[in-house]
Amino acid sequence: MFDYLVVGAGLFGAVFAHEAHKRGKSVLVIDRRAHIAGNVYTENVGGINVHKFGAHIFHTSNKEVWDYIQQFAEFNRYTNSPVARYKKELYNLPFNMNTFSQMWGVRTPSEAQAKLDEQKAEAVAALNGREPANLEEQALSLVGRDIYEKLIKGYTEKQWGRKCTELPAFIIKRLPVRLVYDNNYFNDKYQGIPVGGYTQIVEKMLEGVEVRLGVDFFKERGALVADARKIVFTGMIDEYYDYKFGELEYRSLRFETEDLPQENYQGNAVVNYTEAEVPFTRIIEHKHFEYGCQGGLATDHTVVTREYPATWKRGDEPYYPMNDEKNNALYAKYKALADAEANVIFGGRLGMYKYFDMHHVIAEALACVGKEFG
Numbered sequence: 001m002f003d004y005l006v007v008g009a010g011l012f013g014a015v016f017a018h019e020a021h022k023r024g025k026s027v028l029v030i031d032r033r034a035h036i037a038g039n040v041y042t043e044n045v046g047g048i049n050v051h052k053f054g055a056h057i058f059h060t061s062n063k064e065v066w067d068y069i070q071q072f073a074e075f076n077r078y079t080n081s082p083v084a085r086y087k088k089e090l091y092n093l094p095f096n097m098n099t100f101s102q103m104w105g106v107r108t109p110s111e112a113q114a115k116l117d118e119q120k121a122e123a124v125a126a127l128n129g130r131e132p133a134n135l136e137e138q139a140l141s142l143v144g145r146d147i148y149e150k151l152i153k154g155y156t157e158k159q160w161g162r163k164c165t166e167l168p169a170f171i172i173k174r175l176p177v178r179l180v181y182d183n184n185y186f187n188d189k190y191q192g193i194p195v196g197g198y199t200q201i202v203e204k205m206l207e208g209v210e211v212r213l214g215v216d217f218f219k220e221r222g223a224l225v226a227d228a229r230k231i232v233f234t235g236m237i238d239e240y241y242d243y244k245f246g247e248l249e250y251r252s253l254r255f256e257t258e259d260l261p262q263e264n265y266q267g268n269a270v271v272n273y274t275e276a277e278v279p280f281t282r283i284i285e286h287k288h289f290e291y292g293c294q295g296g297l298a299t300d301h302t303v304v305t306r307e308y309p310a311t312w313k314r315g316d317e318p319y320y321p322m323n324d325e326k327n328n329a330l331y332a333k334y335k336a337l338a339d340a341e342a343n344v345i346f347g348g349r350l351g352m353y354k355y356f357d358m359h360h361v362i363a364e365a366l367a368c369v370g371k372e373f374g
C-alpha cells in the first residue's frame with residue numbers, strides 16, 4: 001500500500017513525489033511512456049542534449065522556484081533570442097528596435113514609435129469605436145499591419161489550426177513592444193538551460209522513489225487505485241472522468257528530427273517560420289541551447305528538429321489546452337467533479353487544463369505540497 005500514486009513522471013509529479021518522499025511518505029510514480037521527465041525529457045545524441053518534445057528554456061522571476069530548481073542542476077546563462085523567418089527575410093524577436101530597423105529601416109525609438117502609431121491608428125479607425133472581435137483585429141490594433149502580416153498571422157494560424165479571424169481576441173491581450181535594441185525574449189530575472197539537459201533533474205527528484213514506466217493508468221486502474229491511499233493525477237482531466245461531459249480540445253505536435261554532418265545549421269537555437277506556406281512553425285538546433293554558452297562542443301555534427309502543430313485526437317499526445325470560452329466552460333464542469341474528490345489531486349498542464357511554463361508547473365506543485373503537508 002502506497003501513500004501516494006503519482007500518475008505522470010513529468011515536472012509536477014516529480015516535484016510532488018520528491019517532497020512526499022522527503023517527508024517519509026511511500027510513493028509510486030507511473031508513466032505510460034518509456035522514460036521519465038514528461039515533455040521536458042532530453043536525450044544525449046552524440047554529445048548534444050536533444051529536447052525531444054520541443055524547446056524548453058527555463059525562466060522565472062520567482063526566486064523560490066529558481067532556488068528550488070538549482071538544487072538539481074547547474075544552469076548556464078542561455079538567453080532566449082529567437083529569430084523569425086518570413087520568406088527570405090529575418091527578424092529578431094521579441095518586437096524591438098532590431099525588428100523595427102529590419103522591417104522599416106528606422107534607426108531611433110521615436111522613428112519606430114511614429115511608424116507603430118501610424119499603423120495602429122489605421123486599425124483602430126477601422127474598428128469605428130468597437131472592441132476587437134477576434135485575434136486579427138486585436139493584433140492589428142496593438143502592432144499594425146506590417147508586423148501582424150509578417151510575424152503573427154501565419155505562425156498563429158499554424159499554431160492554433162484556425163484562422164486569426166476565428167480566434168478570440170483575448171488570446172493576445174497584449175503584444176510586448178520594446179523600443180530598445182534587446183533580443184532577450186523574456187523579461188524574467190532568472191533564465192538558463194540546465195547543463196547536461198533536463199532529464200537529470202527529474203532523475204535526482206525521483207531518487208529513492210519507486211518508478212514504473214510503460215504503465216497505462218487506465219488499463220491497470222483498478223489494481224493501481226487499490227494499492228494507493230491517494231492519487232496525484234497529471235494526465236488529462238477529461239480522460240480521468242471518461243469524457244463524461246465530452247472532450248476538451250488540445251493542440252498536438254509532431255516532431256521531425258535530423259542528425260546532420262555539419263557543425264552549425266542555422267546559427268541560433270530557435271528560428272520561427274512565420275509564413276503560412278511553410279508547414280512547420282519552427283526549427284530547433286539543440287546544440288545552441290548549451291554550447292553557444294560554452295565555446296562550442298560536438299563540432300562534427302548538429303541535431304535539428306522541425307516542429308509541426310497538429311489537430312489533437314484521442315491517442316495523440318496533448319500539448320496545449322485550447323483555453324477559449326467554450327473549453328474553459330467545459331473544464332469548469334470537470335473541475336467541479338475534481339473539487340469533490342477527497343483522495344485525488346489534479347496537477348500540471350493537463351490535469352489543470354491550463355497553459356503552464358516550467359516555472360509555473362513547479363510553483364503549482366510546491367503550492368500543492370504546502371497545502372497537502374502544511
